Amino acid sequence: MNAPRIAVVTGASRGAGKGIALALGATGATVYVTGRTTAESSSALPGTVAQTAEEISRRGGTGIPMIVDHSDDTQVEALFEQIRAEHGRLDILVNNAITIPKALTRKGPFWDKPLTLTDMFDVGMRSAYVAAYYAAPLLVANGSGLVVNTSSFGGSCYMHGPAYGVGKAAVDKMAHDMAVDFKPFGVAAVSLWMGLLKTERTVAAFEADPEMYEGLAASAESVEFPGRIIAALARDEKLMDRTGQVLIGAEIAEELGVADVDGNQPPSHRPFLGDPPTFSAAVVD
Template sequence: MNTTTQRFATRVAVVTGASRGAGKGIALALGAVGLTVYVTGRSQREGDAALPGSVQATADAVTQAGGQGIAVVCDHADDAQVAALFERVQLEQGRLDLLVNNACTIPDELTQPGPFWEKPLHMLDLLNVGMRSHYVASWHAARLMAAQGSGLIVHTSSYGSVCYMHGPAYGAGKAAVDKMAHDMAFDLRPHGVAAVSLWMGLLRTERTERALQDPEMARKYAASVAHMESPQFPGRVIAALLDDPALMKRSGKVWIDAELGLELGVSDIDGRQPPSYRNALGAPPVYSRAIVE
């Protein structure tokens, strides 16, 4: 066991929406440094969803990476299932050091062209499993973390918070979780718990790979394909953030994973340094320091 793994060996994380995609990559990166990781999602077995992956497969991969993966089938649209998840963590581990809120419904119509009124109303599902589910999971996690006097809550987000990206439902969801991180940080600060929102770049996920099989999508994103992040990269950044002595100073802010990775000395799995899209897509919001209680 190396020094890094020793530091993380007693730490416990929950990563939501981890059957595949960013959640799976984040869970694997946390496992690689030795964390116990509860991975959640609705896919209990291969074939339960159109895309490959399951919570058990991710949990097994976390264990193989060097951590301890624990699969929990959980629908984050069901508050009772979410409550049971955190009760189980408390019972089995007695602590929680990290929550990564990544679960989000991605409607098939998300990237289709056209105005929002020509897309189905179920686009709003991404505000239920996304914005709302981030709040619910954080509500449970904050109680555990505040009691122990430490912890980190991370909302995965994107540049769609400040630029037009996939329409108003997607943008509203991302802007909301960014602001929630800011406001949660205010309440959590006296208890030594941090909350941040993390903008990820274009990730080479199962969904992205499938989308790029469409020639039009491949053409549209051609300039970005060569610079895509692995799904593990944001997880590597989160692991470094969890271990950062300046964590509380970073709390309440929105961070770009590429920029934070560069500052913390984190590279992607192939050694590359992913680019920031600040100049092209926009900068993280800066919120007022005013406090109204």
């Protein structure tokens, strides 16, 4: 495709979403950046959708900030209606938006944690389905495209308890099943397992207790690393051979020749955290 790609990255005020959006923008893409943060004073962490969009444009892409609450389906529908009106197509959708409850990493059994952890079932699990639902006609109209659900090893191992695990396992299976529906139209859907990322939240934890996190910090990935992988996947001639799969970011990066921003090749955590799921090829309509 000669024209710049049109991409949507949800939950891109900061963290992985911001890094993915910046990496896609650096390829010259037009990136719609969604999130709820309009001013840094409204969040304990830095970053706004406008700042992400501005940085995309400085890097040679076109950043378009969109204030979207992904728990509100009407706002999500309006986002894709705007893209339809302005471009008539979509090339890449990255479902990254997720609610991160403060108690997520609290130690202890699930019944000692607040029920608000299930908010991840709404913005995180359900929101990925809704965004793909409204994006699908635009992707199908191309006859090509890519949907990526950002996920983690928490989809197969115990990580932060069952609420987090269920959400990650769900978006993994969602990518597999959506791939079945998308395949006749040349659209791929995958789930991408990211490693430990140097997000604003993670860096703050590293700085607060450098001795505790010394080993983890050494192998952490930049927030732009997943975006570099997604950009490479979108160009990959074998993309449709990968559709429906759960991909380990570090492994697919090595295969596609993608390095992190510092030139390093982050390691796969498969030996420690386990294998991605293998889904049945059976299709029951």
